[in-house]
Amino acid sequence: MVGLSAGEKQFMHGGIAQDLRSDGRQRLQFRPISIQTGVIPQANGSARVTLGTTVVIASIKAELGKPAPLRPDKGKVVIFIDCSPTAGPMFEGRGGEELSSELSVGLQRCLLGGKSGAGAGIDLSSLVLAEGKICWDLYIDGLVISSDGNLLDALAAAIKVALSNTGIPKVSVIVEASAEDQLEVNVSDEEFLQFDTSGVPVIVTLTKVGRHYIADATSEEESQMSSAVSVSVNRHGRVCGLTKRGGAGLDPSVMLDMISVAKHASENLIAVLDSEIAAAEAAEDDGS
Amino acid sequence: MASGPLETYSPSQTLERRHQQQKRKSFNEIDWARSDGRNFHQCRPAYLRTGATSSASGSAYAEFGSTKVIVSVFGPRESKKAMMYSDVGRLNCNVSYTTFSTSTRGQGSDNKDFSSMLQKALEGAIILETFPKTTVDIFALVLESAGGDLPIIISCASLALADAGIMMYDLVSAVSLSCFGKNLVIDPTSEEEACQDGSLMIAYMPIRNEVTQFTLTGEWSTAKINEAMELCLEACSKLSNILRSCLKENVLGFTD
């Protein structure tokens, strides 16, 4: 927990009211964001996102599995977030579990769409190799290395970048009519397929401090929040998921206003991420 | 194939699946009849009673269609010694399912996600300053799960809190809504929930005009969010009146 004195609180509230935060940012301005791809060579795709002093890593691993019986035409995506104690002694032992599961649920809500699979950031049908028999199981692991607020946005950005970095081996299914359940597959070592990541949304969290709301709050600012709304928005400006955090109630009209502000802020974030992804790809190509 | 279900042994499984697929097809159509004969913007009838368990400080029972929930509230009692000092009260929520709550016999496990969501939905409504250093325990048990579990738990819990005499700003009522293509279906059953394209859940305090919890999944346009929120908020207000009249009945019962 961040302990702030009465003076510091006053200073922070005053600054936010005047659209000038303690670190010189405006209310809706993000901290500098930098990304690095391919940080975990053992995974199919990975990325590290640094947002100010918040550092997170996302890794994507694909394994062959069987589709769920009720959804034979869909692959499976599992999202799991872990908070490393390196981010702070409060995550020691089981201390990080509550936050980890909150973050996992929040990301699942924002990335996986509705129960029927509609509106998911990742096209689940594209993961199926043979309907009802074989599909890719996508394991998305997030790790919080250093925590200074706004973890959800950073993790969503990291997952988006990692997915764009992911190469899934090309698989050819050898269909055999006789043995129904036993399909032979040929996993290619050389050919990799890229993901279509255009539909993967970003998350913008607006934190309400006093009467105003701010984007990309630091942990000091988060300690003063009354409530926060995390909105996930995709490239087409559609809302793909929403989570409210913090106990205090919000007026419905304020809520709608926050959604439209978050939508607006997301455009900038997507643009920044796109250019960073392009830069990271270029850097990786140069390196190899 | 040890993990997957053996299809040769259970014809019902494939039948069920075919059934499901048919159902999913029918949901994609523009108009369909809901299995319980409701129209899209009609909620299930609510049956609510307070004082379901006698040992608790307060309790409530809720029945919406075939979803049945019982919530007991204990406390306020002294916080555990290990907890840090707090000048406001704490909430401890626990949501669990009975083994017979679903059609396939389940594990009867705790639902941690629901527990934390319940806590967040209620935190904003309770005047926590009135009981410093203490904890209020809220235990919710889902006897039968048939859709819209979380909103019903939230509404029922706020009724139980009122029954326990915990100071609140307002009663919290919650309603969920499913989205199928263009259609918005309020208060979905579990069958409908399993096939929905998107969902929205609101916990609302009508008198304060404040939303305490809001979740949304699936892809939505702003106009649709507006429409869905309006529907839910109206339903919440009406549900809140039902909660209130249930409390009043209880009081009248005492005086008689």
Next chain:
Amino acid sequence: MEYVSSLTGFRFDGRRPNEMRQIRGEIGVLAKADGSALFEMGNTKVIAAVFGPREVQNKSQQIDNQALVRCEYSMANFSTGDRARKPKGDRNIISYSADHGSKYINTFDASFSGKNLKQIDIFLQVLQADGGTRSACINAATLALADAGIPMRDIVTSCSAGYLCSTPLLDLNYVEDSAGGPDVTVGLLVKMDKMTLLQMDAKLPAEIFTDVMQLAIEGCKAIASYIREVLLENTKTLECMRGS
């Protein structure tokens, strides 16, 4: 299986038997920790964070005249080739971390003048495991402790060595490690020439064991000189920044 080519004498990854993987250390990778470091040995990658010295959190653990050093070790889900199925509460890891913790207590039991600041937490996060994670953890922790400014008697470094195909091999990677041969891990206080950790879990003739251990010790010394370099470099940059 042939772990050392009989023709060329090279190992799988092209190293000579007494050659270490590329090592890399970086100080101050985390802004929020009092001291932090990243240490890489080939593909093995570990982040260490040090918090403290601070007040002892659990008073019953307090030791008089001595700092309480605690250590926790966690592995990221994606750190191994196969994704770990069980994300949490792995017993192996818990025992492993306890193992580590006790080792550090023996190594860094420095006493502090500050009466109330008596707890130091070391958190190790394995990002990638490719053999020699324990050694990498110890090396990363040393860097992080130095970064946090904890007074130490000497810097501790660690390195492992194995014995496969009748050849002592320095710094085993995952493939060599899982071959089932003997694996000797050594922790060394280089200047004082004292050993803090010695572990082996296989049968090995005594004279060969001495050779393998000697090889690991040489490895420790090489790492120590590298770590010293990194620390010196870091001190220079700090001096530059102060502008003196």
